[in-house]
């Protein structure tokens with residue numbers, strides 16, 4: 008029997024879509040290349056229901072967060088590993104910001120996530136600031152571990168083909184797409200920033216955004232919260248911390264750059280006053296779109312081709328909810344996607 012779906016890419020987008028298909032009992036294959044640079048590779052990822060610069064809530068967070076938590080917990084139960092780690096976030100506030108923050112806390116719309124600004128919980132190593140806020144229902148996902156466990160799971164179930172996908176190998180025969188002997192009703196491209204080369208989705212205005220991260224070891228820095236102050240400092244256990252990230256719209260290669268590292272470290276030195284050791288330095292490319300929203304749906308001129316991309320800087324919190332939306336639009340032709348994320352906003 009034919010596959011219903013062929014997914015290209017096993018980053019967070021392709022993996023969560025594939026997991027939803029597995030749960031719904033659909034027949035599918037994933038083709039993904041272990042050689043391609045993927046944004047999801049850069050290890051651990053934060054999720055935060057607040058936007059600190061604006062002292063506001065994240066877009067759609069009331070809908071995104073429950074779907075996110077349920078899906079990752081479900082995968083944890085299925086695979087027998089923990090991936091999601093709740094940790095509070097904090098940020099230094101000016102006198103002015105603290106007033107706005109304190110108003111927000113008593114606003115029913117925000118109170119679920121924001122806690123009163125309280126200096127007492129800020130501990131060792133952060134001496135240059137005096138007032139801090141606190142965001143709850145935040146934390147991090149061990150994305151590298153999640154993807155490697157899902158890879159193994161899909162391999163064992165016969166769903167994963169490790170290969171480099173080339174567009175010229177696609178065929179269209181009798182209402183099916185074919186690729187190297189695999190046939191499916193619909194091909195779903197989840198290629199991350201590689202989608203800039205996709206001939207079927209040329210009019211999506213991708214803005215691939217390079218980012219770099221550093222891992223440090225700092226014995227005395229407190230490990231009970233993630234600091235997000237101009238850059239983030241995220242505890243990983245055993246006195247290890249991830250520090251980042253940079254944003255570079257001009258370069259689209261996966262190489263780390265010494266200048267970026269120097270810049271991250273000088274920002275870190277303004278934040279913490281403790282000695283640390285640099286352990287490693289990574290880079291990756293975020294698949295962002297000009298309007299900073301995900302992009303998904305079936306191609307308006309070819310019902311056998313679909314896309315799920317544009318997770319940008321927020322793959323952890325966006326991917327679970329929009330993988331579900333993607334599934335709905337794949338299995339139900341009449342399903343109406345939200346205009347903000349629908350592929351139709353770029354293609355008619």
Ligand SMILES: Cc1cc2nc3c(=O)[nH]c(=O)nc-3n(C[C@H](O)[C@H](O)[C@H](O)COP(=O)(O)OP(=O)(O)OC[C@H]3O[C@@H](n4cnc5c(N)ncnc54)[C@H](O)[C@@H]3O)c2cc1C
Nearest residue numbers: 016017018019020040046047053172199218291321322323
């Ligand atoms: C430095 C940095 C820090 C970040 N921090 C955070 C954070 O804290 N929180 C957060 O939520 N997000 C963060 N992000 C963003 C997050 O990583 C992305 O939103 C997410 O990983 C995008 O996932 P994706 O599946 O769309 O793309 P990718 O992870 O890039 O996956 C694409 C997949 O497609 C495959 N592929 C592509 N082309 C081909 C081909 N021709 N043949 C075969 N396979 C192919 C690749 O091998 C890969 O498996 C960060 C990104 C970077 C770079």
